[in-house]
Amino acid sequence: MAGVMLGTLTGFFSALYSFVILDVSVLMSLAVYSGVGVATAILVILAMLLRPSDDPQAAYEETPVKA
DSSP: OHHHHHHHHHHHHHHHHHHHTSOOOHHHHHHHHHHHHHHHHHHHHHHHHHSOOOOTTHHHHTSOOOO
């Protein structure tokens, strides 16, 4: 979900930048929106899938607490 949301935002702002600042046509800005959005979403989803799955809190659950 985070990848899709971040991809949408980065695609939107890059399309807006290309249309307003770089003076690119509307159709080309839509292509930029799609390309940047999809690339960002894929990279974020891959980063979330490939991160270590070890929970750092699990190491402390077996530690007895001394009172």
